[in-house]
Amino acid sequence: EAGVVQSPRYKIIEKKQPVAFWCNPISGHNTLYWYLQNLGQGPELLIRYENEEAVDDSQLPKDRFSAERLKGVDSTLKIQPAELGDSAVYLCASSHGGVSRGDTQYFGPGTRLTVL
Amino acid sequence: QQQVKQSPQSLIVQKGGISIINCAYENTAFDYFPWYQQFPGKGPALLIAIRPDVSEKKEGRFTISFNKSAKQFSLHIMDSQPGDSATYFCAASRSYSGAGSYQLTFGKGTKLSVIP
Numbered sequence: 001e002a003g004v005v006q007s008p009r010y011k012i013i014e015k016k017q018p019v020a021f022w023c024n025p026i027s028g029h030n031t032l033y034w035y036l037q038n039l040g041q042g043p044e045l046l047i048r049y050e051n052e053e054a055v056d057d058s059q060l061p062k063d064r065f066s067a068e069r070l071k072g073v074d075s076t077l078k079i080q081p082a083e084l085g086d087s088a089v090y091l092c093a094s095s096h097g098g099v100s101r102g103d104t105q106y107f108g109p110g111t112r113l114t115v116l
Numbered sequence: 117q118q119q120v121k122q123s124p125q126s127l128i129v130q131k132g133g134i135s136i137i138n139c140a141y142e143n144t145a146f147d148y149f150p151w152y153q154q155f156p157g158k159g160p161a162l163l164i165a166i167r168p169d170v171s172e173k174k175e176g177r178f179t180i181s182f183n184k185s186a187k188q189f190s191l192h193i194m195d196s197q198p199g200d201s202a203t204y205f206c207a208a209s210r211s212y213s214g215a216g217s218y219q220l221t222f223g224k225g226t227k228l229s230v231i232p
Contacts, residue, residue, distance in 0.1 A: 004159070042122075042205045042222030043160065056219060091159055104150075105220065107159030 002026065004108035006092050012114045018080035021111045025073070025094030032069055033105060034077050035091040043091055043107075049075065050097065079113075087115045119143050120208050122223025129230050135193040137226045139206035142187065146208040150220070151180065151191050154203045163204070164191070196230045203227045 150165035
């Protein structure tokens with residue numbers, strides 16, 4: 001079974017430029033998460049999707065960040081314009097969803113963003 | 117507000133020794149407590165998880181001890197090996213009725229180094 005796929009793995013951009021990250025979850029997983037991981041910190045949730053619906057985006061800085069999950073499969077996270085403080089690893093995770101408690105989240109390798 | 121506090125920040129253990137990492141949480145609504153292992157350049161991977169209806173869970177060399185009254189839980193790695201060298205994150209969440217998916221709150225991580 002293929003894991004969560006993310007691309008690109010690394011991205012270096014100038015500040016004020018736009019950037020986009022792509023995530024392909026594990027096949028059949030209804031729930032998709034985007035996390036931000038700063039150096040030496042634990043992941044912090046940005047947004048959670050149930051199928052194509054964003055059900056928790058309270059931590060997403062909506063002035064510059066946007067996300068979409070068309071057709072409830074792949075997802076894209078965009079930053080426009082990027083700021084120096086956005087340098088971090090952006091992690092995508094997916095889970096099966098459904099009615100079971102404690103649904104395991106599977107993480108992708110992340111995209112390391114460097115803003116110069 | 118940091119809802120999950122993890123300690124120590126770093127840990128050096130000799131091969132064959134016991135590694136102990138501690139976490140404390142504040143939100144009494146949390147009812148799922150996983151531990152994730154992260155190697156450099158990789159996303160976090162679920163190691164072991166516990167729910168508050170049991171005080172201990174063991175899987176191979178890894179054991180979670182849970183103290184509901186103290187709102188604390190810990191990871192014990194027995195017979196630590198150099199291959200265990202990684203960053204470990206505790207996390208906590210509450211289950212959502214119906215949908216089954218949940219939001220993880222992570223600790224800041226513990227960098228474990230197991231020396232030969």
